Amino acid sequence: MICLRVRDILLTSYQDGSLSPKLQIKLQKHIETCALCRELERSVTLLSQKLKQAPAMEPPPDTWENIRENILAEQQKNRAGLPQRIRELLWFIRQELFVARRPLIGAAVIMILVTGGYRMVPKGTSEIACPQDTECFDVNSADTDYDLGTDIEQYFF
């Protein structure tokens, strides 16, 4: 077994305890004969022990209180925010309807004007009927004297 391979194992799988028994024996044999690898094995083991022995810490007591307060504040905000969201939704619908209403009103006015004009003409007649309270202009009874007393009429007639 070469030193390079042993170093790799010592820095990775050796610390895991996941080596096969066969490889473990080979590794031990090499370590017994190689001073450099033996030194590395000792150092790695010491380092691992040191890291494992590091005392476990507890979070400060106010950590949970802070989290709890944040959760309560968030819950309250969500509850208070619901009517506000509904109001915003209604306002949005209102705005949308207002925007959509203008072209609708325009189209309705045009439709009324167009269809209203046709309705003023009675069915079955091709002429426009005279209103009852006014006299219709009679072309035949009109005065044929065109002299209105102006120079231009004298020139033409």
Place this chain on the structure above:
Amino acid sequence: MTQISREILEKAGQGDIPAFEAIYRQYCGFVYNVAYRVTGNHADAQEVTQDVFMKLYRNLKNFFFRSSFATWLYRITVNTAISLCRARRHRNAQISLDEQLIQPGTENNIREKLDAGQQVQALLEKLNPQQRACLALREMQGASYREIAATLMIPLNTVRSRLKRARLALLAGAPQKGSAL
């Protein structure tokens, strides 16, 4: 680490505070320790812990039990801690005690004054946050390579190589900071 029951998780997901407190009591130690090992100080570790549990509270209703809850929590913890380290790295240019430890002349003198926990933290400061996270999960929390790979969402060989580089850096005493950031 014992797994928390599905019933408690579902209750907490619906906004039940006592159920959420049970989750906190179960996992706060892990979250705080990993955060401390990655960030390097108690104030940041507390900030990360609070941040992790708030993220958990907001997203628990979207947890559909397709993966392990613990792995999910570990991932949130490590990612939050690494993000904070990145933010701090841009903000801080201070010379910390741990950086002084790296200097050969002062190393031994200062180490003598530190307790075991601080010594370990001083060692970890020589690594980048990803390596610290791997080493903290492996050595201090006893996570297997597979668990670390699942937590950090990296291949198994990357876990292996990060741990190898981290151990080498610690043994050599050479700073390896910032290489992966």
